[in-house]
Amino acid sequence: MLSSTNERRTAPQNLDLVFKALGDQTRRDLLARLSEGPAMVTELAKPFDMSLPAVGKHLRVLEKAGLIERSINGRVHQCALNPLPLKKVEDWLEHYQKFWSETLDALSEYFQNDADNENNV
Amino acid sequence: MLSSTNERRTAPQNLDLVFKALGDQTRRDLLARLSEGPAMVTELAKPFDMSLPAVGKHLRVLEKAGLIERSINGRVHQCALNPLPLKKVEDWLEHYQKFWSETLDALSEYFQNDADNENNV
DNA sequence: GATAAGATAAACCATATGGTTTACTATTGC
DNA sequence: GCAATAGTAAACCATATGGTTTATCTTATC
Numbered sequence: 517m518l519s520s521t522n523e524r525r526t527a528p529q530n531l532d533l534v535f536k537a538l539g540d541q542t543r544r545d546l547l548a549r550l551s552e553g554p555a556m557v558t559e560l561a562k563p564f565d566m567s568l569p570a571v572g573k574h575l576r577v578l579e580k581a582g583l584i585e586r587s588i589n590g591r592v593h594q595c596a597l598n599p600l601p602l603k604k605v606e607d608w609l610e611h612y613q614k615f616w617s618e619t620l621d622a623l624s625e626y627f628q629n630d631a632d633n634e635n636n637v
Numbered sequence: 638m639l640s641s642t643n644e645r646r647t648a649p650q651n652l653d654l655v656f657k658a659l660g661d662q663t664r665r666d667l668l669a670r671l672s673e674g675p676a677m678v679t680e681l682a683k684p685f686d687m688s689l690p691a692v693g694k695h696l697r698v699l700e701k702a703g704l705i706e707r708s709i710n711g712r713v714h715q716c717a718l719n720p721l722p723l724k725k726v727e728d729w730l731e732h733y734q735k736f737w738s739e740t741l742d743a744l745s746e747y748f749q750n751d752a753d754n755e756n757n758v
Numbered sequence: 759g760a761t762a763a764g765a766t767a768a769a770c771c772a773t774a775t776g777g778t779t780t781a782c783t784a785t786t787g788c
Numbered sequence: 789g790c791a792a793t794a795g796t797a798a799a800c801c802a803t804a805t806g807g808t809t810t811a812t813c814t815t816a817t818c
Binding site: 606609615616 | 729
Binding site for chain 2: 805806807808809813814815816
């Protein structure tokens with residue numbers, strides 16, 4: 517990890533790029549695959565009903581968003597998940613967390629009452 | 638629009654739509670504003686150096702993603718945050734959480750400088 | 759009833775996105 | 789050396805996106 521040679525270590529982690537990268541099912545599938553371990557491009561492309569260049573483009577989008585890192589070894593490009601931009605997403609989400617817990621609290625209370633009524637509690 | 642008889646109750650919460658909606662700074666700003674309370678469209682548009690129709694389009698994108706809800710009252714459209722799609726995002730993120738905690742555990746000092754340099758929102 | 763205000767609709771434009779196919783480069787292995 | 793493999797580059801296409809301006813509709817207000 518973090519080869520000493522030539523790797524760019526300042527992943528952009530721009531939220532625009534990250535969210536846009538995540539806004540595509542194919543790319544989320546690629547991330548899911550990479551969450552099980554690194555893989556080369558052809559390997560990543562195999563499950564998709566799509567040309568290799570198309571998958572290559574998706575990988576580039578993920579890479580520009582900082583979500584994957586690529587280490588080139590001969591003719592093989594090994595891709596690995598970089599989870600840090602996802603942490604940025606979570607940091608962003610944090611501010612909104614209270615809102616949905618409020619909402620869900622209200623809902624669960626609602627359904628709790630429902631259940632209470634049906635169970636004659 | 639949104640007649641009481643014919644209202645679509647199942648907000649899509651399609652992750653593609655949600656992530657795409659979030660992939661724009663203007664729209665994230667709008668959500669941030671709405672996290673402080675509901676607002677009408679002109680009110681929402683005021684801080685932006687952008688035409689009203691442009692803001693209207695952004696609001697529609699947020700609405701289609703289920704991130705805001707609109708209640709029309711006379712000529713005033715009141716917009717309110719709907720946080721539930723964000724909960725879906727968090728549910729999706731959950732699977733990746735372990736990766737960044739691993740990474741941060743292993744390399745926290747290494748990346749601390751990066752994080753300091755790039756804490757843009 | 760006239761006019762102002764809130765907001766969308768429509769037409770338009772430039773650029774981005776997601777895919778294709780063909781061509782090309784570079785590496786590997788016999 | 790030569791053929792196969794891994795992958796990108798380039799050209800192309802259709803559609804989406806993000807903005808504009810002008811027009812329109814509806815609702816308030818005087």
